[in-house]
Amino acid sequence: DTAVSQTPKYLVTQMGNDKSIKCEQNLGHDTMYWYKQDSKKFLKIMFSYNNKELIINETVPNRFSPKSPDKAHLNLHINSLELGDSAVYFCASSRTGDYTGELFFGEGSRLTVL
Amino acid sequence: GDSVTQMEGPVTLSEEAFLTINCTYTATGYPSLFWYVQYPGEGLQLLLKATKADDKGSNKGFEATYRKETTSFHLEKGSVQVSDSAVYFCALTLSGYALNFGKGTSLLVTP
Numbered sequence: 001d002t003a004v005s006q007t008p009k010y011l012v013t014q015m016g017n018d019k020s021i022k023c024e025q026n027l028g029h030d031t032m033y034w035y036k037q038d039s040k041k042f043l044k045i046m047f048s049y050n051n052k053e054l055i056i057n058e059t060v061p062n063r064f065s066p067k068s069p070d071k072a073h074l075n076l077h078i079n080s081l082e083l084g085d086s087a088v089y090f091c092a093s094s095r096t097g098d099y100t101g102e103l104f105f106g107e108g109s110r111l112t113v114l
Numbered sequence: 115g116d117s118v119t120q121m122e123g124p125v126t127l128s129e130e131a132f133l134t135i136n137c138t139y140t141a142t143g144y145p146s147l148f149w150y151v152q153y154p155g156e157g158l159q160l161l162l163k164a165t166k167a168d169d170k171g172s173n174k175g176f177e178a179t180y181r182k183e184t185t186s187f188h189l190e191k192g193s194v195q196v197s198d199s200a201v202y203f204c205a206l207t208l209s210g211y212a213l214n215f216g217k218g219t220s221l222l223v224t225p
Contacts, residue, residue, distance in 0.1 A: 004157075033212060040217070041152075041201050041217070041218040041220070042215075042217050042218065043158075043203065043215040043218070044215075045212045045213075045214075048212050056212050090157055090158070092158075102148070102160055102163065103158075103160070103213055105157035105158045105159065106157050107155075107156055107157045108156075108157050
């Protein structure tokens with residue numbers, strides 16, 4: 001059983017298109033995250049949701065819009081894709097109240113914008 | 115802001131060599147500290163953690179000790195294997211919500 005699963009794993013698209021990445025976790029966690037990893041492997045948090053409420057919203061272009069229909073799902077929609085959006089996007093989850101902050105990551109979704 | 119700084123890579127070692135990857139942190143309080151590992155083509159997974167000063171985290175032969183006096187959490191392993199080749203990330207959290215990651219250190223172990 002995959003704990004944190006993301007789809008699609010690979011996404012190749014043209015500039016200007018709109019795309020979505022979906023994430024689901026079956027760990028019973030109530031906090032979920034999106035991280036972006038650039039070509040140099042640098043990981044930067046984008047968003048975090050706790051029980052469907054946005055709690056972290058880093059400086060990210062408003063072309064990126066997260067949506068959490070329930071606490072097991074956190075999707076990422078990207079409008080008007082740009083070349084600089086090419087990266088690997090990781091979804092993660094954690095348990096609220098676990099103040100050690102351990103995160104469980106998905107395998108990543110590699111987005112390539114041409 | 116709260117952050118971690120880890121040594122630049124890539125680090126190339128021969129099998130059975132001793133590994134140290136340095137990590138220092140800056141934080142306004144008392145963070146929890148982590149090492150995560152990312153194997154090629156995979157997501158990150160927790161390697162070890164420490165939640166308070168002088169705690170030692172250990173897993174799979176790797177160790178790191180939370181040193182408040184030097185604000186450090188260096189990763190060590192006495193004898194690396196080819197299968198340890200991966201990218202290693204130091205990270206911290208104060209809130210328990212999000213982790214702030216270092217830039218990652220790539221390790222290549224050769225036979």
